[in-house]
Amino acid sequence: MPSSSKQAACSSSYSFPDYADLFAQTGMVQTFRRVIEAAAHSAGYVAQYIGGVSGLTANIVQTIRKKLGSPIQNEEIGGADVSSNPEYHDSGLQCLEEFARVNHYNDVHSLALKISRRRLAITNWEKGGLIGRGSYGSVYEGSNEKGSFFAVKEVSLSNEKGLGPLRNEIAILKRLDHDNIIQYYGTDKDEEKLYMFLELVSHGTLEQAYKKCPFKESQVSHYTRQILQGLKYLHDCNVIHRDLKCANILVTESGNIKLADFGLSKFMEDGQSLKPISRSSYWMAPEVANPKSGGYDFRADTWSLGCTVVEMLTRKYPQYHFRDEWALGSAIRKGTGPIIPDSLSQTSKDFIKKCLQPDPNKRPTASELLAHPFVKG
Secondary structure, three states: OOOHHHHHHHOOOOOOHHHHHHHHHHOHHHHHHHHHHHHHHHOOOOHHHOOOOOHHHHHHHHHHHHHHOOOOOHHHHOOOOOOOOHHHHHHHHHHHHHHHHHOOOOOHHHHHHHHHHHOOOOOOOEEEEEEEEOOOOEEEEEEOOOOOEEEEEEEEOOOHHHHHHHHHHHHHHOOOOOOOEOOEEEEEEOOOEEEEEEOOOOOOEHHHHHHHOOOOHHHHHHHHHHHHHHHHHHHHOOEEOOOOOHHHEEEOOOOOEEEOOOOOOEEOOOOOOEOOOOOOOOOOOHHHHOOOOOOEOOHHHHHHHHHHHHHHHHOOOOOOOOOOHHHHHHHHHOOOOOOOOOOOOHHHHHHHHHHOOOOHHHOOOHHHHOOOHHHHO
16 A cells, blocks of 8 residues: 555645644634635635535544544634635735745746636536547547537547556546646546546647657757656555657646656556566556566656657657567667757756666656756756
């Protein structure tokens, strides 16, 4: 099972350590909901996402209850909606800003956006235009009666081959919450299809982006750092992606990266290794493709990242010296990586070579690679 520290990192609950004592000292527990509502109002945040004893309020109150060791009833933090009352604005905004800070959000607006994403309720929705087709199903744009837009991944209930990966993706994404992981909203089902609702990233995949225009190395460095941050979070949550490539990584119009397509991903026990599989791909680590390797773990994602960086810098799938499919598979199983062009900078080549270390025991983790000069800027 994942360690307690990893469970905490992957949970969607919040902590509020600094201000628990302050609430006890100032008696602010009794007016907590009003303070949060006022802070939301001051930050320009839509109050409906917080209304009542919301997930945000409940999580912080639970932390305070544990910290103080005293029962805090909902009535104690209830009361009228005072989001327009200016007397609470300064203290409320200060509290919410501190809450954002201790939970590693850039500012209170980032926190508000995160909460609004998590609380998006999708009812009475309609399917719009096609975004793309995958191996197991199709993705469409969707909208609901409140004017929210989202992505809809659908698979026919008669498609046994496609239902497995979609259900696997749902099981994994519902437990994840990170800025560099596609946000999961929920599911729906009718007599014919299963639907999964996801954050809509309208700028498409990295593959689509580099086909439109070449990436500068500084862009690739920026994207790679975010990919690593997402991978570190996944691995801390005991999740291995297993299908990392540009086609499965989304980019927003502001250049933010979102890891997506978790249909082949797996939860892993601490110390567990997965069995090799009888196939190979351009991005697959040798220990994954080699049936004699004895198994593989999170470091297989590191290899795939190296291939993905090559893909971004060359605007091509990873290239090998072998054209024949059998010879290519044999080379990958033996630890032969893709061609690294001489035209790349020494820093980028060093980063790629570290990712493509044939011995997984010598291959750096996502956490270690975050210290590499290529992604440190």
